[in-house]
Amino acid sequence: MIFNNGFSYHFLKDLAFSGKKRIFAHVKALNGLEGKKAVYYTLGCKLNFAETSTIGQQMKAAGVETVRSGEVADICIVNTCSVTEVADSKGRQAISRLRHKHPGALMVVTGCYAQLRPIQVAALEGVDLVVGAEQKGDIPMLVAERMAKMPEERALAAHEHLTTRTADIRSFMPSCACGERTRFFLKVQDGCDYYCTYCTIPFARGRSRNGSIASLVRQAEEAAQQGGKEIVLTGVNIGDFGKTTGEKFIDLLRALDEVEGIGRYRISSIEPNLLTEEVIRFCAQSRAFMPHFHIPLQSGSDEVLHLMHRRYDTKFFREKIEEVRRYIPDAFIGVDVIVGMRGETDELFTKARKFLEALPVSQYHVFSYSERPGTKALQIPGKVSPQEKHERSQQILSISEEKLHTYYNIYIGQTRPVLLERPTSDSPEGERILHGFTDNYIRVETKTPSDSPLKGEKAGERPAREASPLRGGLEGSRGLEGSGGLDGLANTIVPVRLGEWNEQGDALMGKIVNSK
Ligand code: SF4
Numbered sequence: 392m393i394f395n396n397g398f399s400y401h402f403l404k405d406l407a408f409s410g411k412k413r414i415f416a417h418v419k420a421l422n423g424l425e426g427k428k429a430v431y432y433t434l435g436c437k438l439n440f441a442e443t444s445t446i447g448q449q450m451k452a453a454g455v456e457t458v459r460s461g462e463v464a465d466i467c468i469v470n471t472c473s474v475t476e477v478a479d480s481k482g483r484q485a486i487s488r489l490r491h492k493h494p495g496a497l498m499v500v501t502g503c504y505a506q507l508r509p510i511q512v513a514a515l516e517g518v519d520l521v522v523g524a525e526q527k528g529d530i531p532m533l534v535a536e537r538m539a540k541m542p543e544e545r546a547l548a549a550h551e552h553l554t555t556r557t558a559d560i561r562s563f564m565p566s567c568a569c570g571e572r573t574r575f576f577l578k579v580q581d582g583c584d585y586y587c588t589y590c591t592i593p594f595a596r597g598r599s600r601n602g603s604i605a606s607l608v609r610q611a612e613e614a615a616q617q618g619g620k621e622i623v624l625t626g627v628n629i630g631d632f633g634k635t636t637g638e639k640f641i642d643l644l645r646a647l648d649e650v651e652g653i654g655r656y657r658i659s660s661i662e663p664n665l666l667t668e669e670v671i672r673f674c675a676q677s678r679a680f681m682p683h684f685h686i687p688l689q690s691g692s693d694e695v696l697h698l699m700h701r702r703y704d705t706k707f708f709r710e711k712i713e714e715v716r717r718y719i720p721d722a723f724i725g726v727d728v729i730v731g732m733r734g735e736t737d738e739l740f741t742k743a744r745k746f747l748e749a750l751p752v753s754q755y756h757v758f759s760y761s762e763r764p765g766t767k768a769l770q771i772p773g774k775v776s777p778q779e780k781h782e783r784s785q786q787i788l789s790i791s792e793e794k795l796h797t798y799y800n801i802y803i804g805q806t807r808p809v810l811l812e813r814p815t816s817d818s819p820e821g822e823r824i825l826h827g828f829t830d831n832y833i834r835v836e837t838k839t840p841s842d843s844p845l846k847g848e849k850a851g852e853r854p855a856r857e858a859s860p861l862r863g864g865l866e867g868s869r870g871l872e873g874s875g876g877l878d879g880l881a882n883t884i885v886p887v888r889l890g891e892w893n894e895q896g897d898a899l900m901g902k903i904v905n906s907k
Pocket residue numbers: 583584585586587590591592593627628662
Protein backbone atom coordinates (compact mmCIF):
# COMPACT_ATOMS: atom_id res chain seq x y z
CA MET A 392 0.00 0.00 0.00
CA ILE A 393 1.14 3.52 -0.77
CA PHE A 394 0.11 6.25 1.59
CA ASN A 395 -0.62 9.83 0.66
CA ASN A 396 2.89 10.91 1.37
CA GLY A 397 4.07 8.39 -1.21
CA PHE A 398 5.92 6.06 1.14
CA SER A 399 5.40 2.35 1.21
CA TYR A 400 3.72 0.34 3.91
CA HIS A 401 7.02 -1.43 4.58
CA PHE A 402 8.83 1.82 5.05
CA LEU A 403 6.22 3.25 7.46
CA LYS A 404 6.01 -0.04 9.34
CA ASP A 405 9.75 0.04 9.69
CA LEU A 406 9.47 3.54 11.08
CA ALA A 407 6.76 2.55 13.55
CA PHE A 408 8.84 -0.28 14.91
CA SER A 409 12.16 1.46 14.86
CA GLY A 410 11.67 3.74 17.82
CA LYS A 411 11.44 7.49 18.22
CA LYS A 412 15.13 8.15 17.83
CA ARG A 413 15.26 6.37 14.50
CA ILE A 414 12.05 8.08 13.31
CA PHE A 415 13.65 11.45 13.93
CA ALA A 416 16.75 10.29 12.10
CA HIS A 417 14.62 9.22 9.11
CA VAL A 418 12.61 12.43 9.03
CA LYS A 419 15.75 14.51 9.40
CA ALA A 420 17.38 12.60 6.58
CA LEU A 421 14.32 13.03 4.34
CA ASN A 422 14.33 16.75 5.08
CA GLY A 423 17.86 16.77 3.72
CA LEU A 424 16.47 15.92 0.28
CA GLU A 425 14.51 19.18 0.06
CA GLY A 426 15.60 21.17 -2.97
CA LYS A 427 17.78 18.40 -4.45
CA LYS A 428 17.44 17.57 -8.11
CA ALA A 429 17.07 14.09 -9.56
CA VAL A 430 17.16 12.54 -13.00
CA TYR A 431 15.35 9.27 -13.79
CA TYR A 432 16.17 6.81 -16.53
CA THR A 433 14.02 3.79 -17.30
CA LEU A 434 14.67 0.76 -19.48
CA GLY A 435 12.33 -2.05 -20.35
CA CYS A 436 8.65 -2.64 -19.96
CA LYS A 437 5.61 -0.53 -19.05
CA LEU A 438 5.83 -1.92 -15.55
CA ASN A 439 9.25 -0.38 -15.08
CA PHE A 440 7.96 2.96 -16.41
CA ALA A 441 5.05 2.83 -13.97
CA GLU A 442 7.40 2.05 -11.09
CA THR A 443 9.84 4.82 -11.99
CA SER A 444 6.92 7.21 -11.98
CA THR A 445 6.04 6.11 -8.43
CA ILE A 446 9.64 6.53 -7.31
CA GLY A 447 9.52 10.02 -8.85
CA GLN A 448 6.33 10.84 -6.95
CA GLN A 449 7.87 9.62 -3.69
CA MET A 450 10.96 11.71 -4.30
CA LYS A 451 8.78 14.70 -5.10
CA ALA A 452 6.93 14.20 -1.81
CA ALA A 453 10.35 14.41 -0.11
CA GLY A 454 11.03 17.73 -1.86
CA VAL A 455 13.17 16.46 -4.75
CA GLU A 456 12.70 18.20 -8.09
CA THR A 457 13.20 16.57 -11.46
CA VAL A 458 16.10 18.14 -13.38
CA ARG A 459 15.28 20.32 -16.33
CA SER A 460 17.24 20.11 -19.53
CA GLY A 461 20.76 21.49 -19.06
CA GLU A 462 20.71 21.21 -15.24
CA VAL A 463 23.05 18.93 -13.31
CA ALA A 464 21.36 16.42 -11.00
CA ASP A 465 22.29 15.55 -7.41
CA ILE A 466 20.75 12.11 -7.74
CA CYS A 467 20.51 9.71 -10.72
CA ILE A 468 18.05 6.84 -10.54
CA VAL A 469 18.34 4.15 -13.20
CA ASN A 470 15.56 1.53 -13.39
CA THR A 471 17.05 -1.34 -15.39
CA CYS A 472 15.74 -4.25 -17.42
CA SER A 473 17.36 -7.65 -17.93
CA VAL A 474 15.16 -9.33 -20.49
CA THR A 475 18.12 -9.80 -22.86
CA GLU A 476 21.89 -9.33 -22.83
CA VAL A 477 21.28 -6.17 -24.88
CA ALA A 478 19.07 -4.81 -22.08
CA ASP A 479 21.87 -5.39 -19.53
CA SER A 480 24.31 -3.59 -21.77
CA LYS A 481 21.92 -0.67 -22.28
CA GLY A 482 21.69 -0.37 -18.49
CA ARG A 483 25.49 -0.16 -18.21
CA GLN A 484 25.61 2.44 -20.98
CA ALA A 485 22.93 4.54 -19.28
CA ILE A 486 24.84 4.51 -16.00
CA SER A 487 28.03 5.58 -17.74
CA ARG A 488 26.27 8.34 -19.71
CA LEU A 489 24.54 9.74 -16.64
CA ARG A 490 27.75 9.60 -14.62
CA HIS A 491 29.45 11.86 -17.16
CA LYS A 492 26.48 14.17 -17.56
CA HIS A 493 25.87 14.58 -13.83
CA PRO A 494 29.32 14.40 -12.19
CA GLY A 495 29.19 13.92 -8.42
CA ALA A 496 25.55 12.82 -8.40
CA LEU A 497 24.51 9.89 -6.23
CA MET A 498 23.98 6.99 -8.64
CA VAL A 499 21.19 4.61 -7.62
CA VAL A 500 20.46 1.55 -9.74
CA THR A 501 17.34 -0.57 -9.37
CA GLY A 502 15.20 -2.86 -11.57
CA CYS A 503 15.62 -6.39 -12.90
CA TYR A 504 19.33 -6.15 -13.81
CA ALA A 505 20.05 -4.77 -10.33
CA GLN A 506 18.10 -7.60 -8.66
CA LEU A 507 19.65 -10.33 -10.80
CA ARG A 508 23.28 -9.14 -10.81
CA PRO A 509 23.67 -6.91 -7.75
CA ILE A 510 27.39 -7.53 -7.29
CA GLN A 511 28.18 -6.93 -10.97
CA VAL A 512 26.07 -3.75 -11.05
CA ALA A 513 27.43 -2.44 -7.75
CA ALA A 514 30.96 -2.85 -9.09
CA LEU A 515 30.30 -0.59 -12.10
CA GLU A 516 32.15 2.69 -12.04
CA GLY A 517 30.13 5.49 -10.50
CA VAL A 518 27.44 3.30 -8.93
CA ASP A 519 26.74 4.24 -5.31
CA LEU A 520 23.77 2.11 -4.42
CA VAL A 521 22.05 -0.92 -5.91
CA VAL A 522 18.46 -1.39 -4.75
CA GLY A 523 16.69 -4.73 -5.26
CA ALA A 524 13.02 -5.45 -5.99
CA GLU A 525 11.98 -5.72 -2.34
CA GLN A 526 13.56 -2.37 -1.41
CA LYS A 527 12.34 -0.41 -4.46
CA GLY A 528 9.58 1.28 -2.46
CA ASP A 529 12.08 2.70 0.03
CA ILE A 530 14.39 4.48 -2.40
CA PRO A 531 13.77 8.02 -1.03
CA MET A 532 14.76 6.93 2.46
CA LEU A 533 17.80 5.03 1.25
CA VAL A 534 18.87 8.00 -0.85
CA ALA A 535 18.25 10.40 2.05
CA GLU A 536 20.35 8.32 4.42
CA ARG A 537 23.20 8.19 1.92
CA MET A 538 22.98 11.90 1.06
CA ALA A 539 23.10 12.77 4.78
CA LYS A 540 26.55 11.24 5.00
CA MET A 541 29.68 13.33 4.63
CA PRO A 542 31.28 13.05 1.15
CA GLU A 543 34.12 10.91 2.55
CA GLU A 544 31.66 8.51 4.19
CA ARG A 545 29.65 8.42 1.00
CA ALA A 546 32.73 7.43 -0.93
CA LEU A 547 33.43 4.64 1.55
CA ALA A 548 29.87 3.35 1.27
CA ALA A 549 29.84 3.41 -2.55
CA HIS A 550 29.16 0.24 -4.54
CA GLU A 551 26.75 -1.05 -1.92
CA HIS A 552 23.89 -3.35 -2.83
CA LEU A 553 20.66 -3.89 -0.92
CA THR A 554 18.82 -6.86 -2.34
CA THR A 555 16.69 -9.67 -0.98
CA ARG A 556 16.75 -13.25 -2.23
CA THR A 557 14.17 -13.49 -5.04
CA ALA A 558 12.33 -16.23 -3.13
CA ASP A 559 11.82 -13.77 -0.27
CA ILE A 560 10.42 -10.90 -2.36
CA ARG A 561 6.98 -10.20 -0.95
CA SER A 562 6.22 -6.51 -1.36
CA PHE A 563 3.94 -5.12 -4.03
CA MET A 564 4.91 -1.59 -4.97
CA PRO A 565 1.73 0.11 -6.26
CA SER A 566 2.34 2.20 -9.36
CA CYS A 567 0.21 4.22 -11.69
CA ALA A 568 2.26 6.16 -14.19
CA CYS A 569 0.98 8.83 -16.44
CA GLY A 570 2.20 8.89 -20.02
CA GLU A 571 1.64 12.35 -21.53
CA ARG A 572 -1.49 12.95 -19.42
CA THR A 573 -3.60 10.87 -21.82
CA ARG A 574 -2.76 7.27 -21.02
CA PHE A 575 -2.02 5.90 -17.55
CA PHE A 576 -0.23 2.64 -16.78
CA LEU A 577 -1.73 0.96 -13.75
CA LYS A 578 0.30 -1.87 -12.25
CA VAL A 579 -2.17 -4.51 -11.09
CA GLN A 580 0.18 -7.47 -10.63
CA ASP A 581 3.89 -8.26 -10.27
CA GLY A 582 6.08 -11.37 -10.48
CA CYS A 583 5.48 -14.71 -12.15
CA ASP A 584 5.21 -18.34 -11.02
CA TYR A 585 5.45 -19.88 -14.49
CA TYR A 586 9.19 -20.32 -15.00
CA CYS A 587 9.22 -20.63 -18.79
CA THR A 588 12.64 -22.09 -19.61
CA TYR A 589 13.93 -19.05 -21.55
CA CYS A 590 12.72 -16.39 -19.13
CA THR A 591 14.59 -14.63 -16.41
CA ILE A 592 11.71 -12.57 -15.07
CA PRO A 593 10.64 -14.88 -12.22
CA PHE A 594 14.24 -14.63 -10.90
CA ALA A 595 14.18 -10.85 -11.09
CA ARG A 596 10.68 -10.05 -9.91
CA GLY A 597 9.78 -12.92 -7.62
CA ARG A 598 6.49 -14.74 -7.08
CA SER A 599 3.17 -13.60 -8.48
CA ARG A 600 1.48 -10.97 -6.30
CA ASN A 601 -1.00 -8.17 -6.76
CA GLY A 602 -2.70 -5.08 -5.37
CA SER A 603 -6.23 -5.37 -3.97
CA ILE A 604 -9.20 -4.52 -6.19
CA ALA A 605 -10.20 -1.72 -3.81
CA SER A 606 -6.75 -0.10 -3.95
CA LEU A 607 -6.55 -0.42 -7.75
CA VAL A 608 -9.98 1.14 -8.19
CA ARG A 609 -8.82 4.02 -5.98
CA GLN A 610 -5.77 4.52 -8.19
CA ALA A 611 -7.97 4.48 -11.31
CA GLU A 612 -10.25 7.10 -9.73
CA GLU A 613 -7.20 9.26 -8.98
CA ALA A 614 -6.05 8.89 -12.59
CA ALA A 615 -9.51 10.04 -13.74
CA GLN A 616 -9.30 13.04 -11.41
CA GLN A 617 -5.97 13.95 -13.01
CA GLY A 618 -7.62 13.95 -16.43
CA GLY A 619 -6.65 10.44 -17.53
CA LYS A 620 -8.95 8.96 -20.15
CA GLU A 621 -7.24 5.66 -20.82
CA ILE A 622 -5.66 3.15 -18.46
CA VAL A 623 -3.42 0.30 -19.56
CA LEU A 624 -3.39 -2.54 -17.01
CA THR A 625 0.20 -3.65 -16.57
CA GLY A 626 1.90 -6.50 -14.80
CA VAL A 627 4.22 -9.42 -15.45
CA ASN A 628 1.55 -12.12 -15.68
CA ILE A 629 -1.66 -10.10 -15.36
CA GLY A 630 -4.10 -12.98 -15.78
CA ASP A 631 -2.56 -14.57 -12.67
CA PHE A 632 -4.03 -11.69 -10.66
CA GLY A 633 -5.31 -12.60 -7.20
CA LYS A 634 -2.50 -14.74 -5.81
CA THR A 635 -2.07 -12.52 -2.75
CA THR A 636 -5.60 -11.23 -2.19
CA GLY A 637 -7.64 -14.26 -3.25
CA GLU A 638 -9.58 -12.02 -5.65
CA LYS A 639 -10.44 -12.79 -9.27
CA PHE A 640 -9.15 -11.04 -12.38
CA ILE A 641 -12.64 -10.81 -13.85
CA ASP A 642 -13.83 -9.01 -10.68
CA LEU A 643 -11.01 -6.51 -11.10
CA LEU A 644 -12.18 -5.81 -14.66
CA ARG A 645 -15.79 -5.43 -13.51
CA ALA A 646 -14.82 -2.99 -10.75
CA LEU A 647 -12.56 -0.89 -13.00
CA ASP A 648 -15.24 -0.71 -15.68
CA GLU A 649 -17.40 1.21 -13.19
CA VAL A 650 -14.86 3.97 -12.59
CA GLU A 651 -16.32 7.21 -13.82
CA GLY A 652 -14.22 9.34 -16.16
CA ILE A 653 -12.05 6.52 -17.52
CA GLY A 654 -13.28 5.98 -21.07
CA ARG A 655 -10.86 3.24 -22.05
CA TYR A 656 -8.98 0.29 -20.60
CA ARG A 657 -6.49 -1.95 -22.35
CA ILE A 658 -4.96 -5.14 -20.95
CA SER A 659 -1.27 -4.84 -21.76
CA SER A 660 -0.63 -8.58 -22.21
CA ILE A 661 -2.31 -11.75 -21.02
CA GLU A 662 -1.25 -15.41 -21.18
CA PRO A 663 -3.55 -17.40 -23.51
CA ASN A 664 -4.38 -19.96 -20.84
CA LEU A 665 -5.51 -17.18 -18.50
CA LEU A 666 -7.58 -15.31 -21.07
CA THR A 667 -10.77 -17.11 -20.18
CA GLU A 668 -14.00 -17.12 -22.12
CA GLU A 669 -15.54 -15.19 -19.21
CA VAL A 670 -12.93 -12.42 -19.58
CA ILE A 671 -13.41 -12.24 -23.36
CA ARG A 672 -17.21 -12.14 -23.00
CA PHE A 673 -16.93 -9.41 -20.39
CA CYS A 674 -14.64 -7.30 -22.59
CA ALA A 675 -17.08 -7.76 -25.49
CA GLN A 676 -19.97 -6.16 -23.62
CA SER A 677 -18.14 -3.90 -21.16
CA ARG A 678 -18.41 -0.14 -21.12
CA ALA A 679 -14.74 0.69 -21.42
CA PHE A 680 -12.57 -2.37 -22.15
CA MET A 681 -11.31 -1.89 -25.68
CA PRO A 682 -11.45 -4.51 -28.44
CA HIS A 683 -7.72 -5.04 -28.18
CA PHE A 684 -5.69 -7.99 -26.87
CA HIS A 685 -2.00 -8.69 -26.64
CA ILE A 686 -1.38 -12.41 -26.24
CA PRO A 687 2.06 -14.05 -26.03
CA LEU A 688 2.32 -17.18 -28.18
CA GLN A 689 6.15 -17.37 -28.40
CA SER A 690 6.29 -20.19 -30.96
CA GLY A 691 4.07 -21.68 -33.63
CA SER A 692 5.66 -25.11 -33.13
CA ASP A 693 4.35 -27.50 -30.47
CA GLU A 694 7.81 -28.99 -30.02
CA VAL A 695 9.32 -25.58 -29.28
CA LEU A 696 6.41 -24.62 -27.00
CA HIS A 697 7.17 -27.80 -25.09
CA LEU A 698 10.87 -26.89 -24.82
CA MET A 699 9.82 -23.47 -23.55
CA HIS A 700 7.53 -25.03 -20.90
CA ARG A 701 4.62 -22.98 -22.15
CA ARG A 702 1.26 -24.14 -20.81
CA TYR A 703 -0.65 -24.68 -24.05
CA ASP A 704 -0.15 -25.97 -27.57
CA THR A 705 -0.82 -24.40 -30.97
CA LYS A 706 -4.30 -25.97 -31.18
CA PHE A 707 -5.30 -24.31 -27.90
CA PHE A 708 -3.85 -21.00 -29.06
CA ARG A 709 -5.64 -21.07 -32.40
CA GLU A 710 -8.92 -21.87 -30.65
CA LYS A 711 -8.33 -18.99 -28.24
CA ILE A 712 -7.87 -16.56 -31.11
CA GLU A 713 -11.01 -17.91 -32.76
CA GLU A 714 -12.87 -17.44 -29.47
CA VAL A 715 -11.78 -13.80 -29.30
CA ARG A 716 -12.82 -13.30 -32.93
CA ARG A 717 -16.22 -14.91 -32.23
CA TYR A 718 -17.08 -12.50 -29.41
CA ILE A 719 -15.20 -9.44 -30.67
CA PRO A 720 -14.81 -9.73 -34.45
CA ASP A 721 -13.11 -6.34 -34.81
CA ALA A 722 -10.56 -6.88 -32.01
CA PHE A 723 -6.94 -5.95 -32.64
CA ILE A 724 -4.89 -8.99 -31.62
CA GLY A 725 -1.15 -8.51 -31.15
CA VAL A 726 0.92 -11.66 -30.56
CA ASP A 727 4.46 -12.08 -29.17
CA VAL A 728 6.78 -14.50 -30.92
CA ILE A 729 10.34 -15.54 -30.04
CA VAL A 730 12.56 -16.81 -32.84
CA GLY A 731 15.78 -18.78 -32.56
CA MET A 732 15.04 -20.53 -29.27
CA ARG A 733 17.51 -23.35 -28.59
CA GLY A 734 16.12 -26.47 -30.22
CA GLU A 735 14.24 -24.55 -32.94
CA THR A 736 15.50 -26.45 -35.97
CA ASP A 737 14.94 -25.28 -39.56
CA GLU A 738 12.13 -27.77 -39.83
CA LEU A 739 10.42 -26.62 -36.62
CA PHE A 740 10.77 -22.98 -37.64
CA THR A 741 9.18 -23.67 -41.03
CA LYS A 742 6.29 -25.38 -39.26
CA ALA A 743 5.97 -22.45 -36.87
CA ARG A 744 6.05 -19.92 -39.70
CA LYS A 745 3.22 -21.69 -41.50
CA PHE A 746 1.13 -21.65 -38.33
CA LEU A 747 1.77 -17.91 -37.88
CA GLU A 748 0.86 -17.18 -41.50
CA ALA A 749 -2.53 -18.81 -41.07
CA LEU A 750 -3.43 -17.33 -37.67
CA PRO A 751 -6.10 -14.59 -37.89
CA VAL A 752 -4.25 -12.00 -35.81
CA SER A 753 -3.38 -8.35 -36.45
CA GLN A 754 0.33 -8.10 -35.66
CA TYR A 755 3.35 -10.04 -34.41
CA HIS A 756 5.85 -8.61 -31.96
CA VAL A 757 9.03 -10.50 -32.81
CA PHE A 758 11.88 -11.10 -30.38
CA SER A 759 15.12 -12.99 -30.93
CA TYR A 760 15.87 -15.55 -28.26
CA SER A 761 18.57 -14.29 -25.91
CA GLU A 762 20.61 -16.56 -23.65
CA ARG A 763 20.02 -15.65 -20.01
CA PRO A 764 22.23 -16.95 -17.23
CA GLY A 765 20.40 -19.18 -14.77
CA THR A 766 17.62 -20.23 -17.15
CA LYS A 767 16.80 -23.86 -17.95
CA ALA A 768 16.91 -23.20 -21.69
CA LEU A 769 20.70 -23.19 -21.48
CA GLN A 770 20.57 -26.98 -21.06
CA ILE A 771 18.67 -27.45 -24.33
CA PRO A 772 20.90 -28.52 -27.24
CA GLY A 773 20.68 -26.93 -30.67
CA LYS A 774 21.86 -23.34 -30.48
CA VAL A 775 20.67 -21.15 -33.35
CA SER A 776 23.25 -18.84 -34.89
CA PRO A 777 22.75 -15.04 -34.71
CA GLN A 778 22.49 -14.87 -38.52
CA GLU A 779 19.80 -17.52 -38.55
CA LYS A 780 17.91 -15.74 -35.76
CA HIS A 781 18.06 -12.53 -37.77
CA GLU A 782 16.83 -14.28 -40.91
CA ARG A 783 13.92 -15.92 -39.05
CA SER A 784 13.02 -12.70 -37.35
CA GLN A 785 12.85 -10.93 -40.74
CA GLN A 786 10.53 -13.60 -42.08
CA ILE A 787 8.06 -13.23 -39.20
CA LEU A 788 8.30 -9.44 -39.35
CA SER A 789 7.29 -9.52 -42.99
CA ILE A 790 4.28 -11.72 -42.16
CA SER A 791 3.43 -9.26 -39.40
CA GLU A 792 3.62 -6.29 -41.77
CA GLU A 793 1.24 -7.97 -44.15
CA LYS A 794 -1.21 -8.80 -41.38
CA LEU A 795 -1.13 -5.28 -39.99
CA HIS A 796 -1.70 -3.84 -43.44
CA THR A 797 -4.64 -6.13 -44.07
CA TYR A 798 -6.14 -5.32 -40.68
CA TYR A 799 -5.83 -1.53 -41.11
CA ASN A 800 -7.22 -1.70 -44.66
CA ILE A 801 -10.46 -3.24 -43.39
CA TYR A 802 -11.26 -0.04 -41.50
CA ILE A 803 -10.49 2.52 -44.21
CA GLY A 804 -13.65 4.51 -44.79
CA GLN A 805 -15.14 3.71 -41.39
CA THR A 806 -15.66 6.03 -38.44
CA ARG A 807 -14.19 4.93 -35.10
CA PRO A 808 -13.71 6.68 -31.76
CA VAL A 809 -10.15 8.00 -31.40
CA LEU A 810 -8.50 9.24 -28.23
CA LEU A 811 -6.45 12.16 -29.52
CA GLU A 812 -3.06 12.62 -27.93
CA ARG A 813 -0.94 15.71 -27.59
CA PRO A 814 -0.16 17.61 -30.79
CA THR A 815 3.18 16.49 -32.11
CA SER A 816 4.04 18.87 -34.89
CA ASP A 817 2.78 21.35 -37.40
CA SER A 818 2.83 20.45 -41.07
CA PRO A 819 4.30 22.97 -43.55
CA GLU A 820 0.79 23.83 -44.76
CA GLY A 821 -0.05 25.35 -41.41
CA GLU A 822 -2.03 22.36 -40.27
CA ARG A 823 -1.59 20.78 -36.87
CA ILE A 824 -1.08 17.04 -36.59
CA LEU A 825 -2.72 15.04 -33.84
CA HIS A 826 -2.14 11.33 -33.28
CA GLY A 827 -4.30 8.85 -31.49
CA PHE A 828 -5.59 5.31 -31.47
CA THR A 829 -9.01 4.00 -32.34
CA ASP A 830 -10.81 1.74 -29.88
CA ASN A 831 -9.41 -1.24 -31.86
CA TYR A 832 -5.85 0.12 -31.72
CA ILE A 833 -5.43 1.56 -35.19
CA ARG A 834 -2.94 4.40 -35.19
CA VAL A 835 -4.51 7.50 -36.65
CA GLU A 836 -3.06 10.81 -37.77
CA THR A 837 -5.43 13.75 -38.11
CA LYS A 838 -4.50 17.05 -39.68
CA THR A 839 -6.45 19.90 -38.19
CA PRO A 840 -6.23 23.44 -39.51
CA SER A 841 -4.50 25.38 -36.70
CA ASP A 842 -7.32 27.92 -36.60
CA SER A 843 -9.91 25.13 -36.44
CA PRO A 844 -12.78 26.00 -34.15
CA LEU A 845 -13.48 22.32 -33.42
CA LYS A 846 -13.68 21.04 -29.95
CA GLY A 847 -13.86 17.41 -28.95
CA GLU A 848 -16.34 15.88 -26.61
CA LYS A 849 -15.19 15.27 -23.06
CA ALA A 850 -14.51 11.75 -21.84
CA GLY A 851 -16.51 10.12 -24.59
CA GLU A 852 -17.28 6.47 -24.38
CA ARG A 853 -16.84 3.75 -26.90
CA PRO A 854 -20.08 3.06 -28.73
CA ALA A 855 -22.14 0.15 -27.49
CA ARG A 856 -21.08 -3.05 -29.21
CA GLU A 857 -24.48 -3.35 -30.92
CA ALA A 858 -24.00 0.08 -32.42
CA SER A 859 -20.55 -0.78 -33.66
CA PRO A 860 -20.74 -3.99 -35.61
CA LEU A 861 -17.69 -5.31 -37.46
CA ARG A 862 -16.52 -2.57 -39.73
CA GLY A 863 -19.37 -0.43 -38.35
CA GLY A 864 -19.50 3.25 -37.65
CA LEU A 865 -19.98 5.25 -34.53
CA GLU A 866 -23.68 5.41 -34.01
CA GLY A 867 -24.58 6.45 -30.52
CA SER A 868 -21.51 8.60 -29.94
CA ARG A 869 -21.76 12.30 -29.44
CA GLY A 870 -20.23 14.46 -32.09
CA LEU A 871 -18.11 17.58 -31.89
CA GLU A 872 -19.54 20.67 -30.47
CA GLY A 873 -18.74 24.33 -29.86
CA SER A 874 -15.33 25.87 -30.31
CA GLY A 875 -12.13 25.57 -28.37
CA GLY A 876 -9.26 25.00 -30.81
CA LEU A 877 -6.59 22.36 -30.71
CA ASP A 878 -6.06 22.32 -26.95
CA GLY A 879 -9.67 21.31 -26.58
CA LEU A 880 -9.13 18.36 -28.89
CA ALA A 881 -6.12 16.74 -27.25
CA ASN A 882 -7.02 14.15 -24.63
CA THR A 883 -10.57 13.77 -25.89
CA ILE A 884 -12.30 10.90 -27.61
CA VAL A 885 -13.78 11.96 -30.93
CA PRO A 886 -15.32 10.17 -33.90
CA VAL A 887 -12.80 9.99 -36.74
CA ARG A 888 -13.40 8.84 -40.31
CA LEU A 889 -10.43 6.70 -41.32
CA GLY A 890 -8.78 7.42 -44.64
CA GLU A 891 -5.72 6.17 -46.51
CA TRP A 892 -2.28 5.42 -45.08
CA ASN A 893 -0.06 8.37 -44.15
CA GLU A 894 3.21 8.98 -45.98
CA GLN A 895 5.33 7.12 -43.42
CA GLY A 896 3.03 4.11 -43.67
CA ASP A 897 2.63 3.87 -39.88
CA ALA A 898 -0.89 5.27 -39.44
CA LEU A 899 -4.14 5.93 -41.25
CA MET A 900 -5.05 9.51 -42.01
CA GLY A 901 -8.27 10.48 -40.25
CA LYS A 902 -10.83 13.24 -40.45
CA ILE A 903 -12.61 14.30 -37.31
CA VAL A 904 -16.32 13.96 -37.87
CA ASN A 905 -18.74 16.55 -36.67
CA SER A 906 -21.87 14.50 -36.46
CA LYS A 907 -24.07 17.38 -35.35
S1 SF4 B 1 4.81 -16.34 -18.19
FE1 SF4 B 1 6.78 -17.19 -18.79
S2 SF4 B 1 7.61 -15.63 -20.18
FE2 SF4 B 1 5.97 -14.62 -19.04
S3 SF4 B 1 7.02 -13.68 -17.28
FE3 SF4 B 1 6.29 -15.69 -16.62
S4 SF4 B 1 8.05 -17.02 -16.94
FE4 SF4 B 1 8.43 -15.18 -18.14
